[in-house]
Amino acid sequence: MDVRQQTSRQFLVSNWSLTDHIAEIGLVLAILAGITAILSGLGTQWGWWYFRTGIKLLRVGAISGAIAAVVSLGGVGSVVVRHERRATNVFAATAGILIGLLTVGIPWSWAHEAERLPSIHDITTDMINPPQFRAIIPLRVDAVNSAVYGGQEIASQQMRAYPDIRPLSLSVSPITAFNKALITAKNMNWRIIDSNTKEGRIEAVATTFWFGFKDDIVIRVTPEFKGSRVDIRSTSRVGRSDIGTNAERVRTFLKNMMKE
Numbered sequence: 501m502d503v504r505q506q507t508s509r510q511f512l513v514s515n516w517s518l519t520d521h522i523a524e525i526g527l528v529l530a531i532l533a534g535i536t537a538i539l540s541g542l543g544t545q546w547g548w549w550y551f552r553t554g555i556k557l558l559r560v561g562a563i564s565g566a567i568a569a570v571v572s573l574g575g576v577g578s579v580v581v582r583h584e585r586r587a588t589n590v591f592a593a594t595a596g597i598l599i600g601l602l603t604v605g606i607p608w609s610w611a612h613e614a615e616r617l618p619s620i621h622d623i624t625t626d627m628i629n630p631p632q633f634r635a636i637i638p639l640r641v642d643a644v645n646s647a648v649y650g651g652q653e654i655a656s657q658q659m660r661a662y663p664d665i666r667p668l669s670l671s672v673s674p675i676t677a678f679n680k681a682l683i684t685a686k687n688m689n690w691r692i693i694d695s696n697t698k699e700g701r702i703e704a705v706a707t708t709f710w711f712g713f714k715d716d717i718v719i720r721v722t723p724e725f726k727g728s729r730v731d732i733r734s735t736s737r738v739g740r741s742d743i744g745t746n747a748e749r750v751r752t753f754l755k756n757m758m759k760e
Contacts, residue, residue, distance in 0.1 A: 522571060522572075522574050522575040522593075523575030523588075523589045523590075523592035523593035523596065524575075524589075524592050525571055525575075526568050526570075526571035526572030526573075526574070526575050526592070526596035526597075527568075527572065527592040527593070527596040529564060529567060529568035529572075529596070529600075530565060530568035530569070530596040530597075530600040530603070531599060532564065532568075533561050533562075533564035533565035533567075533568050533599070533603045534561070534565070534599050534602070534603050536557055536558075536561035536564060537558055537561030537562065537603045537606070537607075539557065540557035540560075540561060541554060541711040542710070543557070544711045545710070545711055545712025546712075551711060551713070551738055551739075554711060559607065561603050561607075562603060562604050562608070564603070565599070565600040565601070565602070565603025566600065566604050567600075568596055568600035568603075569597050569600030569601050569604065570600075571596065572592075572594075572595075572600060573597060575589060575592065575596065576590075576594075576597070613743045614743050617661055617743065617744050618658075618660070618661050618741075619740045619741040620650075620654050620657050620658060620661075620741065620742070621645060621735060621736040621739055621740065621741060621742040622645075622649060622650060622733070622736075623658060623662065623665065623733070623734050623735070623742075624649070624731065624732070624733035625665055625667045625668070625731045625750065625754075626667060626720075626731045627654075627655035627658060627659070628655075630649045630731075630733050631701070631718040631719065631720040631731050631732065631733045632718065633647050633703060633716060634701070635693045635694035635703045636694075636703045636716045636718070639693070639705070640716065640737060643737035643738065644737065644738045644739075645735065645736060645737055645738060645739070647716070647735070649733075662747045664751070665747060665750055665751065665754075667729050667730065667731050668729070668730040668731075668757055668758070669724060669727060669728070669729055670728045670729075670730065670757075671727040672727055672728055673728065674700060674721050674722065675697065676728070677721045677727075678697060678700055678702070678721045678728075680757060681702055681719050681721055681730055681757060684753060684756045684757050685704050685717070685719065685753070687756065688706070688752070688753065688756065689706075690704035690705060690706045690717060691704060691705045691706075691707075692704050693705060700721035700722055701718065701719070701720055702718070702719040702721075703716070703717065703719075704717045704718075704719075705717070706749060708745065713736060713737070714737050715734055715735065715736050715742075715745065715749070716734070716735055716736075716737065717732065717734045717749070717753075718732070718733050719732045719733075719753075720732070730754075730757060732750050733750075734746040734750050
C-alpha cells in the first residue's frame, strides 16, 4: 500500500469515527443548552445574578439548543446514510433533537407573545379607579416598576388586548365575598401580606415559577346593590412586558372565585 492510499484510508477511518459520534455530540450540546436555560431562571430566583443576565443566558441556551438540534439531526442523517440502526445512536440523536427544540421553543413562544401583546405589566378590573396598594408598598422599595397606575394610556392598551377582564359581581354580602376572595387567594398559593376586612382589601404577592419574579396583587371588595363587587389588580415589579402573566392571573382568580 503506497503513501497516498494509506493517507486516504486514515482519512476515511477518522471521518467514520467522527460520524459515529455526531449523535452523542448533539446530545451533549443539547443537555448543556438545557442546563443553561434552566439555570437562567433558577439563578435569577436564587439571587445569583440580575434578571436581565438571566434573560441573556436564556437566549444563549436557545441558540445553543438550535445548534444542538441541527447537530443531532446530522446524527440521524449519518445513521440513515450508513444504513445502521444502533440503538444508542438513534436514541442520542432523537433526544438531542427533542431537548434542543424544547430549549428553543419556550423562549421563542415568549418572544412571540411579547410581540403579539402590548408592553404592559399592570392589569386591573377597574381602570378608572384601580385598587391601591398600601401594605405592599414597603416591599417594593427596590422595584423597577412604579406602583402608580399608568392611567389612560395603559387602560386603552389593556382594553384592546384583554377586553374580557372586568369586575366580578356576586349576589352575596361583602363579608362573604371578602372571605371567598381570601380563600381563593390562599388556594392560589399567594403570600398574603394584608387582609383588612373593614376596608375590604386584600394584598398578596405571587412568585413566578421559573425566574421567581415577584408580582403584587391587591383585591378590593365593595358593596354593590344587594350584593358585592370584586376588583383585582396585578402588577409586576420588574420588566416592561409581562407576556400576559398578570392578565392570566386575574382571569384565573375570577374564575376560581365563582367556584368557591
